[in-house]
Amino acid sequence: MKPRRRPRVYFNLRSPYSWMALDQLERRFPRAGELIDYYPLWEPDAQLREALRERGAEVLYRPMSKAKHLYILSDVKRTATRLGYPLAWPVDSEQDWDLPHLAWLAARREGRERLLYRALVETRWHRGEPINQAEAVVKAADAAGLDGAALLTAARAPQTHAEAVDVLEAAYEDDIFGMPYFRIGRERLWGLDRLDEFVSALHRAHPDTEADGAARTDGSAADADPLAGVPTELFTKVGSYDIDTTGACG
Template sequence: MSTAGTQTTPKRKPKRPPRLYFNLRSPFSWMGLRQLEERFPQAPEVIEYVPYWDPDEQTVAALDERGSGFHYTQMSKAKHLYILQDTKRLSARFGYPMAWPVDIDPWWERPHLAWLRARHLGRERAFYAAVTEARWERGENICDADVLRRVAESAGFDGEEMLAAAYDPELRAEGVDALAAAYDDDVFGIPYFKVGRHRFWGLDRVDAFLDELIPALAKAAGPTGSAEPAGTAPATPPEVPADLVDQVGAYDSDSAGGCG
């Protein structure tokens, strides 16, 4: 059968959902996510949350092997001292109780790959709430194995299973995918928000992100859909935009990608 004159329709690349890069180290990430979800409670349903952290030598080698990298650079002592003051001011302004943690030999793969494990279990929100409360409200070292085990168990997880995540080859690979995605998205600090071609960095860009996100979600939802921040939303929570449903459902098992 002749195919002369026939044309093939090019496949359209699926639209990527809005992304939020976060980590468990940065106080700005912690406060930024709280601010986002207080203003827009639907955020976890329509935004892809991607973990981002300071990689260890094994992860750096894996990133190098695939031609990827890591844009973030460690801060100076002067900047660190400024951040100590700034976060105290900000947490007081927002009314968030805060105890500054002391990180001794932190290994950030441990809590972040445990978060990926929790996502596979469909309970990443519970894990995130438990570890951020431990770190930022009680000042605990969540990279410490005993601390993380106890925190995980307090949230209903198997503590040993969560600790084992950092040694799981598949989760390790998924973590590399997460950091490679961050590199491709030009992430250099946290929190980092992306919707379409628009990018927003920092705690003070939450409102700007929402200004771009809300119309984008409303457009995707069509004339009957809506997505409004807290305080202006209708009594019935809006439906997740139809073209995002499949992608949102995949977050529990996909391979998505510390610092502020």
């Protein structure tokens, strides 16, 4: 008999919905890091895309409209407020997302990917600083107690690129088209608003695991203007936080 596959969660360091969903998941299912396989998915460079094409695979993200982009800006603010998260809007100067995800893969080989992940999330969403540049990744890694320079070298190594092709191919085979995306058994669940179902399925699969409280709901009401506080330059940066997904049924 074929062994049953462990639950999977696909995440993206660019996506605010991915950030909030994974934080909520680990609050409500504390053994997530032990019992779930984490897979990064991002928009890779031409070299990685070509390697994927050679395997008959591709990235299933698609460009979004400006209207959808503006909706995401207001929805992210509303959702972060509802969940009680501090939110500092990052303004990315470039859209090269290979480096932070490759660094995560390199950190995973040392079993320290969770430390790097938390440092990158704090940099991007709590301080509003970029994470898709070499100096930013090194700084975040050093802050997490890792050797940032060594991690940067490992992120650029051929072994890491090979691992990147593997995880991107896995996303293609799992039909992953948006962030975050959860898989458990035959269940396929897309978006932050499907987290309840994923957590419930995890508890059914592991009834000895206790929840660590419900979702955070300590935020105040949203401002009358849903885009108040969003940096003006973000209004025209279509796709700054996601491609073809609102993190739910978009």
